[in-house]
Amino acid sequence: MVEKIILDTDPGIDDAMAIFFAFQAKQLDVLGLTTVYGNVPVEMSAKNALALVELANVNIPVCKGVGMPWVGEESTYAHFVHGDDGFGNINHPAPKGELDSRSSAQFIVDTVKKYPNEVTIVAVGPLGNLALALRLAPEIQHLVKSVNIMGGAAFTLGNVTPVAEANIWNDAHAAEIVFSAEWPINMFGLDVTYKVPFSPTFMQELSKVNPVLGGFVKRASEFYADFYSQGKEQKECFFHDAFPLAYIMHPELFEMTTGHMRIGTDELHRGQTSFAPIGSTMSPYWLNAQKVNVATKVKHADLTQLFIDTYALD
Numbered sequence: 001m002v003e004k005i006i007l008d009t010d011p012g013i014d015d016a017m018a019i020f021f022a023f024q025a026k027q028l029d030v031l032g033l034t035t036v037y038g039n040v041p042v043e044m045s046a047k048n049a050l051a052l053v054e055l056a057n058v059n060i061p062v063c064k065g066v067g068m069p070w071v072g073e074e075s076t077y078a079h080f081v082h083g084d085d086g087f088g089n090i091n092h093p094a095p096k097g098e099l100d101s102r103s104s105a106q107f108i109v110d111t112v113k114k115y116p117n118e119v120t121i122v123a124v125g126p127l128g129n130l131a132l133a134l135r136l137a138p139e140i141q142h143l144v145k146s147v148n149i150m151g152g153a154a155f156t157l158g159n160v161t162p163v164a165e166a167n168i169w170n171d172a173h174a175a176e177i178v179f180s181a182e183w184p185i186n187m188f189g190l191d192v193t194y195k196v197p198f199s200p201t202f203m204q205e206l207s208k209v210n211p212v213l214g215g216f217v218k219r220a221s222e223f224y225a226d227f228y229s230q231g232k233e234q235k236e237c238f239f240h241d242a243f244p245l246a247y248i249m250h251p252e253l254f255e256m257t258t259g260h261m262r263i264g265t266d267e268l269h270r271g272q273t274s275f276a277p278i279g280s281t282m283s284p285y286w287l288n289a290q291k292v293n294v295a296t297k298v299k300h301a302d303l304t305q306l307f308i309d310t311y312a313l314d
Contacts, residue, residue, distance in 0.1 A: 002028070003029065005120045006030075006122070008035075008129050009045070013088055013223070021310055027249045032111065033061070034063045035064055039082045048087065051093070063102055066104065070171055087220045104129040112133075120148060122245055123148070146183070147178070150243060155275070158271070165271065168272075172264065179290060181290070187295065189294070193240040196298060198236060209311050213311065256295055258291055258292070
């Protein structure tokens with residue numbers, strides 16, 4: 001069965017790897033890319049998404065979305081991770097195509113209403129577009145098949161502060177809106193994504209089986225791996241954003257834990273994904289929060305092979 005998805009993204013090197021993975025996967029029908037600020041400013045995010053669509057020779061809408069947090073000042077971005085261009089400073093050509101005229105949030109609303117109960121939203125950046133879509137049309141929370149989020153840290157340290165992961169930290173108030181909605185949420189945070197480091201051998205294999213798309217990932221990831229490898233003997237990096245896509249295709253690769261989720265929005269706890277597994281508390285403050293499924297374990301070798309095999313598909 002082919003699953004319809006909207007990929008909400010902020011490309012970004014690991015976003016690029018995930019986007020190509022989704023394009024290659026026979027089980028996924030990517031209806032459009034909705035872009036948001038995060039790794040890079042939203043104008044660059046939208047341009048980069050267009051460039052990836054063109055490189056993959058895929059004809060789908062690309063929309064520009066939210067460029068600021070729901071509350072607070074503009075992000076400082078992660079150019080030290082993804083390079084000044086979001087692609088590891090590889091001087092990839094500018095796209096020639098045009099963006100869809102709709103905002104990312106409007107595209108989400110329109111598409112979900114067009115395919116009620118069929119669309120999974122895969123969000124791999126800050127959650128401003130999803131929060132805005134809920135404000136535009138609250139009814140979509142009952143029309144979405146599921147929301148798969150790359151973000152958060154339920155049982156492990158954050159990567160921006162001790163308690164917060166970057167995507168949730170970047171727009172904590174938007175995350176609070178999204179996690180409070182009545183739609184099924186599966187969260188893939190640092191609890192699992194940091195358990196699967198990828199070596200240069202992996203990038204070489206992607207390039208070998210798919211010289212165009214895998215070759216792009218290999219070139220772009222050199223800058224990315226340099227960031228992650230500081231102080232380490234061996235190079236490595238993490239392709240966080242492909243995890244929620246892999247779950248749609250092969251949920252058996254993941255162990256999920258169900259519980260209640262609260263999002264921190266005060267300055268000290270900004271972006272904290274505080275998680276109470278079912279049965280761990282009787283506090284009404286927690287029991288009144290929505291239930292979500294959090295990925296807590298993943299089959300490393302099987303997931304790695306899935307990425308390689310999918311990139312190898314014609």
